[in-house]
Structures are given as C-alpha cells and as structure tokens.
Amino acid sequence: MAIPRGIRNNNPLNIRRNGDHFQGEVVPGSDREFKQFTTMAYGYRAAFVVLGTYLAQGRNTIEKIIRAWAPPTENNTEAYIANVEKRSGVGRTKVLTAESGGDYRKIVAAMSHCENGVPANMADVEAGFRMQRKIEN
Numbered sequence: 001m002a003i004p005r006g007i008r009n010n011n012p013l014n015i016r017r018n019g020d021h022f023q024g025e026v027v028p029g030s031d032r033e034f035k036q037f038t039t040m041a042y043g044y045r046a047a048f049v050v051l052g053t054y055l056a057q058g059r060n061t062i063e064k065i066i067r068a069w070a071p072p073t074e075n076n077t078e079a080y081i082a083n084v085e086k087r088s089g090v091g092r093t094k095v096l097t098a099e100s101g102g103d104y105r106k107i108v109a110a111m112s113h114c115e116n117g118v119p120a121n122m123a124d125v126e127a128g129f130r131m132q133r134k135i136e137n
Contacts, residue, residue, distance in 0.1 A: 004116035010037040012112040012120060013047040013069075022046040023131070040121065044128025047108050052134025055098060062092045062107060069111070084110040101137035105129055 006014045015035045021027065024042025025035055037043040051065060059065050066081045085092045087110035090103045108128075109120035129135070 004118065005031070005034065006043075006112070006116045007040075007118070009034055010040045010043045011035050011046070012040060012043050012116060012124075013050075013108070014115045015043075015046055015050065022049060040124040041127035041131065044108060044112075044125050045131040046128075047111070048104065048129055048132040048135055051104060051108070052098070052132065055096065055135070060096045061094060062088070062090060065107070066111075080114055083114050086110075087113055098134070099136050101129065101135050104135050 006012045009029070009031055011034055017029070017031075017033060017035055022035070022037070022042070023045060024038045025046070026038060029036035035043075035046070037046065054060075054065055054068060059068055062084050063081055066084060067077055070077050070080045081092055084090075084107060088103070088106040090107055094103070096103055105122075105125055109122060109125050112120040112125070
C-alpha cells in the first residue's frame with residue numbers, strides 16, 4: 001500500500017502551496033501542489049493556524065470550515081462534512097470559539113483521516129496544537 005501524500009509530505013490536511021509560509025515548512029518543497037513540513041507536528045500546527053484564521057473570518061462550524069477547505073467544485077463536500085462530524089463527535093452546526101481547542105483537535109484528527117485514509121496520530125495532533133496560538137484549550 002502506498003503512503004498517502006499528506007503523510008509523505010508531513011502535511012496531514014493537504015494544505016496547498018500558496019504565498020503563506022508556516023513554521024516548519026520545507027521551502028522549496030519538492031511537491032508541486034502541496035506544502036511539505038519537516039515534521040507531522042508542524043503540519044498539524046499549520047492546519048490549526050489556518051483554522052484559527054477561518055474562525056476569525058466567521059467559519060466557526062464544521063459545515064463552514066469544510067465548505068471552504070474542500071469546496072464542492074473539487075470534492076464531495078457533504079460526504080466530507082458527514083465524515084468529520086461522525087469521526088469527531090462534534091455536531092456539524094456547533095458554533096466553535098477560540099476556546100474550543102478540544103473540539104478543534106478532534107475535528108483536525110477527523111479531517112486528517114478524511115484526507116489520508118488512516119487515523120491521525122493523536123500525539124502529533126496534540127504537538128501541533130501546542131505549537132500554535134490562535135486556538136486555546
């Protein structure tokens with residue numbers, strides 16, 4: 001079985017290459033489409049930073065997050081939302097805040113599973129969460 005791209009790149013949520021630069025990002029990376037990170041924890045950190053930015057923009061539910069993260073033009077967005085809701089145990093319309101760290105960790109782990117087809121390593125998720133400052137516990 002091939003190693004999923006997000007795992008190979010230490011980018012578990014498959015953040016696309018763009019002008020943003022994150023701590024731990026490999027620049028330039030060898031993947032032409034997706035960012036690469038030095039460790040999986042840095043990849044998770046970047047995901048939490050992006051979701052913290054989403055929160056500041058009013059994307060404060062699983063539905064709003066996933067509609068931006070995995071738009072219908074590229075994905076089966078409804079299936080992604082349902083999968084994250086089921087795997088995280090967080091309701092799709094539950095309003096998240098900057099103090100919803102526990103829910104965000106579950107959501108990011110569920111998104112990682114959707115992106116890669118394998119369960120997230122929670123130690124890496126936790127390490128990434130601890131390295132960011134946008135979302136609190």
